[in-house]
Amino acid sequence: MIGWLKKVLIVLVAAFVIFYLFTRPEAAAEAVRTFFGAFEALGTFFTNLVD
Numbered sequence: 001m002i003g004w005l006k007k008v009l010i011v012l013v014a015a016f017v018i019f020y021l022f023t024r025p026e027a028a029a030e031a032v033r034t035f036f037g038a039f040e041a042l043g044t045f046f047t048n049l050v051d
Contacts, residue, residue, distance in 0.1 A: 021028045
């Protein structure tokens with residue numbers, strides 16, 4: 001039962017992501033930039049700790 005539910009949730013999330021990409025590409029691009037910007041900020045933080 002749990003395995004089936006997990007597969008359904010993954011399919012629903014993937015469908016939502018595809019829908020979002022096609023209906024609002026500008027917002028999706030900004031979300032991706034923000035997501036990867038967080039990694040850049042973490043990298044900068046740890047680099048500054050070492051210096």
